[in-house]
Amino acid sequence: MLDADFWGEQSEDQPPEGCIGDLTLDEVALDKLRQAVYERAGRAERIPALLDALTATDWVAWLNDAGARVAVCAGCNRYMRVSDAVSLYELPWLGDGLYCFECAERVRAEHTFTCEVCGHDFHAEREPQPFKVCPECDSPGVTLALSSLWAQLQRARKLDLPATLTPRGWLDTLDYFGWRCAYCMRAEFACLDHYVPVVQGGGTTRGNCVPACTSCNSAKGGRAPQGYLIKASAYTRVEEYLAQFQ
Numbered sequence: 529m530l531d532a533d534f535w536g537e538q539s540e541d542q543p544p545e546g547c548i549g550d551l552t553l554d555e556v557a558l559d560k561l562r563q564a565v566y567e568r569a570g571r572a573e574r575i576p577a578l579l580d581a582l583t584a585t586d587w588v589a590w591l592n593d594a595g596a597r598v599a600v601c602a603g604c605n606r607y608m609r610v611s612d613a614v615s616l617y618e619l620p621w622l623g624d625g626l627y628c629f630e631c632a633e634r635v636r637a638e639h640t641f642t643c644e645v646c647g648h649d650f651h652a653e654r655e656p657q658p659f660k661v662c663p664e665c666d667s668p669g670v671t672l673a674l675s676s677l678w679a680q681l682q683r684a685r686k687l688d689l690p691a692t693l694t695p696r697g698w699l700d701t702l703d704y705f706g707w708r709c710a711y712c713m714r715a716e717f718a719c720l721d722h723y724v725p726v727v728q729g730g731g732t733t734r735g736n737c738v739p740a741c742t743s744c745n746s747a748k749g750g751r752a753p754q755g756y757l758i759k760a761s762a763y764t765r766v767e768e769y770l771a772q773f774q
């Protein structure tokens with residue numbers, strides 16, 4: 529242990545508090561370190577000033593020269609043995625710093641998210657917004673679908689209506705209708721349609737939302753289901769699908 533004894537009889541000076549933590553050096557390493565400090569200081573009375581001026585980087589270099597094989601944790605700045613240091617290669621945006629075990633766990637957890645589409649964990653520099661979607665699940669189509677979901681969830685919440693449709697549920701509904709309008713089954717999905725319109729109290733839920741094209745959506749408008757501009761068979765198809773989730 530690098531404590532008061534380290535400085536031996538030649539000096540009463542001690543290293544700055546906490547600078548070595550609980551690192552244990554063997555005698556050979558301690559001797560080398562003593563030598564390095566004295567050589568640099570020249571005289572024992574210069575040691576305090578020298579220690580004040582030393583940075584963590586200096587200490588690490590000295591300790592390593594002495595054969596201690598130490599590094600400074602990029603998280604908590606404590607010294608640790610190189611053999612205990614963890615590299616977070618899976619988080620490349622953090623650079624190549626080394627971490628102690630506790631900091632590595634904490635930092636990894638801060639950068640790990642569970643994909644709301646596939647359920648797998650993935651790493652990201654910051655939490656993806658508005659939903660946590662892993663790179664494998666993401667695509668321009670998914671981004672568009674989820675941004676309309678987000679807008680409609682917000683809208684329902686503002687009106688105090690149910691807002692429980694999940695990203696996975698919405699994408700499953702889109703897959704079911706082949707990413708086409710659930711009413712005409714021809715045009716591509718353009719917006720999220722509330723089967724029972726929001727103005728009539730329909731929430732953003734799995735049992736009330738289907739993809740629609742712009743023209744079917746506006747034909748339906750704020751009218752109750754069974755409005756007369758869309759074929760009855762289209763309503764039946766949509767109702768049968770939604771009934772499973774009500």
Ligand SMILES: [Zn+2]
Pocket residue numbers: 601602603604605606627628629630631632
């Ligand atoms: Zn640490």
Ligand SMILES: [Zn+2]
Pocket residue numbers: 643644645646647648661662663664665
């Ligand atoms: Zn995913």
Ligand SMILES: [Zn+2]
Pocket residue numbers: 709710711712713714715740741742743744745
């Ligand atoms: Zn349509």
